[in-house]
Amino acid sequence: MSLSRLELLKAPNLLALPEKTSDSLVRCMRVGLLLCLIASISLALYSAFSPKSHWFPILDRNRTSSVVSAVSAAAADRELPTNISHILFGLGSSVNTWRDRSRYAETWWDPKTTRGYVWLDAKPDNLTDASAKIPYRVSEDWTRFNYSSSQSAVRISRIAVDSFRLRPPNVRWFVMGDDDTVFFTRNLVSVLSRYDHNQMYYIGGNSESVEQNVMHSYDMAFGGGGFAISYPLAARLAVLMDGCLDRYYNMYGSDQRVWACVSEVGVPLTKLRGFHQLDIRGDPYGVLAAHPLAPLVSLHHLGALEPIFPNKTPLDSIKSLVHAYRVDPPRILQQSFCYDRRHKCSVSISWGYTIQLHPSMVSALVLQTPLQTFKTWRSWNDGPFTFNTRPVSSDPCKQPITYFLEHIKDGKIGNTLTTYKRFVAHREKKCNKTGYAHAMAMQRIVVISKKMDPQYWTEEQAPRRQCCEITNRGSIRGGTMQIRIRRCRPSESITI
Numbered sequence: 053m054s055l056s057r058l059e060l061l062k063a064p065n066l067l068a069l070p071e072k073t074s075d076s077l078v079r080c081m082r083v084g085l086l087l088c089l090i091a092s093i094s095l096a097l098y099s100a101f102s103p104k105s106h107w108f109p110i111l112d113r114n115r116t117s118s119v120v121s122a123v124s125a126a127a128a129d130r131e132l133p134t135n136i137s138h139i140l141f142g143l144g145s146s147v148n149t150w151r152d153r154s155r156y157a158e159t160w161w162d163p164k165t166t167r168g169y170v171w172l173d174a175k176p177d178n179l180t181d182a183s184a185k186i187p188y189r190v191s192e193d194w195t196r197f198n199y200s201s202s203q204s205a206v207r208i209s210r211i212a213v214d215s216f217r218l219r220p221p222n223v224r225w226f227v228m229g230d231d232d233t234v235f236f237t238r239n240l241v242s243v244l245s246r247y248d249h250n251q252m253y254y255i256g257g258n259s260e261s262v263e264q265n266v267m268h269s270y271d272m273a274f275g276g277g278g279f280a281i282s283y284p285l286a287a288r289l290a291v292l293m294d295g296c297l298d299r300y301y302n303m304y305g306s307d308q309r310v311w312a313c314v315s316e317v318g319v320p321l322t323k324l325r326g327f328h329q330l331d332i333r334g335d336p337y338g339v340l341a342a343h344p345l346a347p348l349v350s351l352h353h354l355g356a357l358e359p360i361f362p363n364k365t366p367l368d369s370i371k372s373l374v375h376a377y378r379v380d381p382p383r384i385l386q387q388s389f390c391y392d393r394r395h396k397c398s399v400s401i402s403w404g405y406t407i408q409l410h411p412s413m414v415s416a417l418v419l420q421t422p423l424q425t426f427k428t429w430r431s432w433n434d435g436p437f438t439f440n441t442r443p444v445s446s447d448p449c450k451q452p453i454t455y456f457l458e459h460i461k462d463g464k465i466g467n468t469l470t471t472y473k474r475f476v477a478h479r480e481k482k483c484n485k486t487g488y489a490h491a492m493a494m495q496r497i498v499v500i501s502k503k504m505d506p507q508y509w510t511e512e513q514a515p516r517r518q519c520c521e522i523t524n525r526g527s528i529r530g531g532t533m534q535i536r537i538r539r540c541r542p543s544e545s546i547t548i
């Protein structure tokens with residue numbers, strides 16, 4: 053071996069020319085450059101003084117301007133902010149489940165603006181009122197793939213690609229969900245518009261239960277919480293997916309197959325905290341009463357969990373939440389904390405849903421931690437979860453008094469007024485302490501707030517929880533307390 057690998061890599065001399073040749077070459081180039089210069093100057097002079105340029109007939113003015121304007125219109129369109137019309141939804145369902153679950157989809161799907169389809173395994177005989185509002189398509193060509201646990205997982209994993217193959221015009225994002233996923237589309241648009249849809253993105257969230265992430269993957273977007281795939285990534289998947297289905301035929305879920313295929317492209321999951329798979333059992337109250345500082349994008353499994361409002365069916369509960377969301381979309385479930393120092397009470401608001409009143413001074417750190425009103429998904433254990441929780445105390449004097457949304461008023465000048473009514477559980481034990489008595493006298497809490505800027509979650513501004521204040525100095529008029537939510541002052545803090 054005469055040359056080491058390093059020398060080969062460097063290879064500095066291979067392109068060098070012998071001395072003499074390079075001298076004459078330089079001379080030649082100089083002359084050439086001079087000629088070029090003279091030619092272009094005379095060309096410029098000629099065109100300046102001649103009335104019409106005919107040298108480049110292809111560039112006649114009309115065509116040039118129309119080509120330029122078409123290109124700039126397309127470019128301008130790419131620059132325009134993302135709105136609901138740029139999203140194509142694909143819901144995974146089947147004839148058997150769709151009859152019932154279309155009632156959930158109906159709560160958020162707006163037939164006038166929402167684009168997309170529910171994908172079924174066969175043509176339905178009979179459409180219910182709810183299911184008739186959402187266009188359906190029947191999946192094709194999915195039974196030829198091998199599978200180990202569920203054949204429908206194969207079908208559902210192809211929805212993103214099937215949607216792409218429809219070549220829908222002006223679509224920037226393909227958003228997948230289950231037939232029982234509830235999307236909060238205004239917030240979904242806000243978060244997606246932060247990302248460049250001309251690049252490859254895979255956006256969603258994973259499971260709340262650690263066991264589920266260990267079993268499937270922390271890096272996977274769980275399909276029930278829903279996930280978004282940008283157009284260029286969908287285009288790649290369209291090429292790869294059939295091969296992926298062969299390679300990963302022994303996987304369990306449809307979301308896992310999509311993730312495996314996205315991994316082959318080399319695109320990681322962009323995790324957002326507003327997507328909720330809700331892989332939990334029991335009462336999701338704790339999660340919804342202490343939502344992270346992120347816009348609510350989706351909720352799943354609501355039919356499998358206890359209803360989120362007491363004395364309402366799961367479906368009526370979600371209707372109530374969606375109703376509040378429509379009045380002030382960016383604010384839904386956003387927390388604010390304030391103290392009644394005179395009566396030593398702490399208030400935690402989860403806007404549009406619930407208020408917790410603690411008859412003691414509780415720090416922000418504790419108030420922002422979800423009460424563990426639920427168990428893990430698979431094993432029905434007390435954890436672990438992918439976020440911190442705090443236990444519900446068995447001492448009635450240490451439990452917050454809870455209020456649930458009763459009424460919402462959409463004020464004309466950009467204000468909203470929400471009323472929350474006290475909830476009394478049928479527990480045997482009641483707290484007899486005097487401080488608790490004052491709090492228990494409060495039947496209702498009225499919250500006034502300005503609507504959040506619709507762009508609130510669109511710009512990459514640093515998130516900060518909003519502040520609130522008890523307006524009538526904590527006095528109870530007619531069993532009602534009044535609170536105002538507002539932006540915090542720069543120097544303000546929630547300090548006991």
Ligand SMILES: *[C@@H]1O[C@H](CO)[C@@H](O)[C@H](O)[C@H]1NC(C)=O
Binds near residue numbers: 112114
């Ligand atoms: C240029 O466009 C105008 C209007 O669009 C048309 O009237 C005219 O004939 C066109 N000229 C040529 C040379 O195509």
Ligand SMILES: *[C@@H]1O[C@H](CO)[C@@H](O)[C@H](O)[C@H]1NC(C)=O
Binds near residue numbers: 129132133137138
């Ligand atoms: C969405 O944006 C497009 C431009 O990209 C615009 O033509 C359309 O009118 C917008 N639609 C809505 C519902 O705002």
Ligand SMILES: *[C@@H]1O[C@H](CO)[C@@H](O)[C@H](O)[C@H]1NC(C)=O
Binds near residue numbers: 177178
């Ligand atoms: C279709 O719906 C109607 C009314 O709900 C019912 O009477 C009928 O039996 C249904 N047909 C099938 C095939 O399910």
Ligand SMILES: *[C@@H]1O[C@H](CO)[C@@H](O)[C@H](O)[C@H]1NC(C)=O
Binds near residue numbers: 196197198298
């Ligand atoms: C399906 O699995 C069987 C047995 O493992 C195998 O023989 C067959 O080639 C597979 N078919 C495809 C399409 O991968």
Ligand SMILES: *[C@@H]1O[C@H](CO)[C@@H](O)[C@H](O)[C@H]1NC(C)=O
Binds near residue numbers: 482483484
């Ligand atoms: C609270 O008061 C009721 C009746 O006034 C009494 O029966 C009960 O034992 C008291 N509970 C506690 C925890 O002191």
